[in-house]
Amino acid sequence: MLNSLFGRIKICNVIRTYQADSLNPEQVGKTEDALKKLLPEAIITFDLKDDKKLIRIENIPFDSDLVIEKLEELKIFCSLISDDILTDNLLNTSEQMHDFWDSAFLRHQTMWGFEPANSAIYAKNFFLQNGVENVLIPGIGYGRNAGLFIDNGIEVTGIEISETAIRLAAQKYGEELIIRQGSVTEMPFESRTYQSVFCYGLLHLLTPPQRKKMIHDCYSQLEEGGWMIFAVLSKKSPNYGKGRKIADDTFEVGNGGQIFFYEDQSVQEEFNQYGFTDFIEVDEQVNVRTQKPDFRFLMIKCRKPVNNKT
Template sequence: MTEFWEENFIDKQEMWGLNPAKSTVLANDFFVANGVKDVLIPGIGYGRNAQVFRENGMTVTGIEISKTAIELARKHYGTEMTIYHGSVTDMPFNNKQYDGIFCYALIHLLDSNERQKLIQDCYNQLTENGFMVFTAITKEATNYGKGELISKDRYEFHKGVKIFYYDEESVKTEFEEFGLFEIIKVDENQPMLLIKSKKD
């Protein structure tokens, strides 16, 4: 996975542009409304989804597997944002707790055990009454069912990228015990689910 993303960022650089994703804007509005101040973004990429939180007074910490992506983030957004270089599967990178965690289009790239560990690790790093917002691709995506079947609802369509396609039932299965309280459909370049949880 490291090699795949490193090659992609070297080759395609700012491949998604510099504007935040639609889900990020929704998460930002939600965080602002709930007074979130300190945000962790596992899989921060080159930082396009971090900037809107920072512009609204939040401190952002990132985790990113690709060194090139981190360099791009520094180029565009400066050096004051802490970004840990490594895989989200190796969380936690510090013992700090955050009142907001935003994880965009990452969880569906992991296998079942890695997904559970990521959710648990994020939940562990939430403050009491903190929120975590995940986005995940759904079975309504055009590539669902295409490529090599790896396991239930998980396919390898592009070499090196195995994707698990969610529906509301699988979201509930994986997130229910972690304070799940809302699932919203969001149409990005693919149909996604915006998953909100709260730590009580």
């Protein structure tokens, strides 16, 4: 869903080229008709010169697995050999992020449902074990993970850039949930401190300076003895390496999105000065077709020390 979400917000296209094992001119018409039913707006071209047997598809970002499956139904077996993204604009500024996410929530509404993420379940259990009574959730969205904490007696305050997402959250939770409207890159929005911070699936979408500032700002809003947990994508995640590489462990996804994938060294570098304790791996979002997880996350835990000076 993450890759397709980034792809559907902007109108810029991708061109994907497939190498077929066998494809003759007589098959072209039927193949194009089948692909047009799958991707009605796509521009589809065939290159059969010199036995190349290439199929090129230009469209808004789409699921290549569906294309390959459709071709296999026609007894045409192929593989993706290139994936060119036709944009150089990355979603870095607050204005861009606002437009992106508000458009996403307008179009897809409660796109992930209200079943909490595995990472949120872990965080809830950990917070309860440590006596946490309130939590700050930057990038709360429409509150997918909020209900889990609320139902277990943990007061939730969120930060969210999209007015549409805030409206959706209000419809679900009413006054049980407080959300500050704004970008996480512009924290803090209040002077209050919290016993815990939980941030799911957001930090890895930011640039290095934005990540550094956000970690610092979250830590600053943490009470002494408080915990913060960040759920970020791991280098072991199945989607690592997909898209155009733009920096070390950083790849462009869809049209304008970017993802940074964490491993032990980068976790240490970014979190050591903020009370880092440990991390665990958590799998998320089982693919209904493969029955394998689409993503692997790192749950990074930090604790703010208690100042015992009197």
